Amino acid sequence: MLGTTMNPGPFDNDVSTDEVGLTEFQFYTTEHTVTEDVLNARRSRHGFERNSILLELEKYRKENEHLRFFVQKTAQDAINAMENDRKTVAREIHDSIGGNLTAIKLFMEFRMDSSNVSSCESGKSIEQIISYLTDTIKETRTICHQLNPRELEGFELTDAISKLINRVNQFFPGIQVDFEFKLSDEVISEKIKTVVYRVVQEALNNIGKHSGADAVKIRLIAVHNLIWLKVEDNGCGFDIHGLETGSYDQGFGLRGMKDRIGLCEGTFQVQSSPGKGTRLSATIPNR
Ligand SMILES: Nc1ncnc2c1ncn2[C@@H]1O[C@H](COP(=O)(O)OP(=O)(O)OP(=O)(O)O)[C@@H](O)[C@H]1O
Numbered sequence: 001m002l003g004t005t006m007n008p009g010p011f012d013n014d015v016s017t018d019e020v021g022l023t024e025f026q027f028y029t030t031e032h033t034v035t036e037d038v039l040n041a042r043r044s045r046h047g048f049e050r051n052s053i054l055l056e057l058e059k060y061r062k063e064n065e066h067l068r069f070f071v072q073k074t075a076q077d078a079i080n081a082m083e084n085d086r087k088t089v090a091r092e093i094h095d096s097i098g099g100n101l102t103a104i105k106l107f108m109e110f111r112m113d114s115s116n117v118s119s120c121e122s123g124k125s126i127e128q129i130i131s132y133l134t135d136t137i138k139e140t141r142t143i144c145h146q147l148n149p150r151e152l153e154g155f156e157l158t159d160a161i162s163k164l165i166n167r168v169n170q171f172f173p174g175i176q177v178d179f180e181f182k183l184s185d186e187v188i189s190e191k192i193k194t195v196v197y198r199v200v201q202e203a204l205n206n207i208g209k210h211s212g213a214d215a216v217k218i219r220l221i222a223v224h225n226l227i228w229l230k231v232e233d234n235g236c237g238f239d240i241h242g243l244e245t246g247s248y249d250q251g252f253g254l255r256g257m258k259d260r261i262g263l264c265e266g267t268f269q270v271q272s273s274p275g276k277g278t279r280l281s282a283t284i285p286n287r
């Protein structure tokens with residue numbers, strides 16, 4: 001028996017015998033079986049290769065997921081560490097430098113009162129020193145406040161942003177800030193509030209430091225569990241290609257915004273070009 005296949009050939013009704021006694025049917029079935037075997041062998045080889053590729057892909061997918069988780073966790077740890085460091089630095093400045101300055105000021109005031117120097121030349125110098133000290137204590141408080149704002153503890157987001165704007169008005173009176181918000185009845189988690197607050201804070205810092213703008217618009221809208229934030233200025237703008245090529249790597253601000261928003265699975269976009277102002281846009285899922 002040369003073939004084992006039970007499939008009928010095309011010559012079923014026309015069987016002829018050759019010299020070696022094999023029928024065309026036997027040739028056909030033999031050939032057919034060999035082809036089938038080859039195909040089956042190929043199929044199982046391809047099936048095996050396909051399975052190995054799928055296994056490889058699954059392995060890479062898992063590794064990728066693991067790396068993504070690791071990167072996210074590292075970024076979250078870095079941000080938590082930064083927030084903690086800010087609190088520590090704020091406390092240290094407040095308790096050490098701030099405390100010492102207040103003590104010096106009190107001492108000077110006491111000297112002023114107890115010795116009769118107010119009218120003479122040295123009295124005027126002491127008065128001047130007290131005035132510098134008062135300003136420095138105020139600035140120190142402002143720095144502490146920026147590092148660890150009380151607004152962040154159980155705060156209303158719009159109130160906290162309004163306070164940031166008040167500070168811009170105080171330090172940069174030439175900049176007009178327009179704040180429009182629509183939060184309807186959305187409940188925004190503390191975590192998301194902190195992200196939005198820090199992004200607006202850094203955006204305003206950048207505007208004050210780099211833009212030379214005289215008008216800023218802030219838009220904050222929360223709808224259907226999505227928060228939209230836009231901060232735009234009409235200042236000098238900058239070449240954002242520098243962000244891609246890494247020439248702005250020295251700064252932490254924009255990178256920090258991107259990381260914070262990325263951790264909430266939001267989107268962040270910077271639009272700017274020299275002379276055309278800057279616009280930051282973000283969407284953040286509220287969950
Ligand atoms: N609103 C803006 N107008 C003009 N240029 C800007 C503006 N925002 C950012 N830039 C440019 O982008 C650069 C990167 O900003 P980023 O906030 O990352 O760093 P930085 O402000 O220089 O430093 P850091 O935030 O770490 O104190 C800035 O140095 C500045 O050149």
Ligand SMILES: [Mg+2]
Pocket residue numbers: 202205206251252253254
């Ligand atoms: Mg900055």
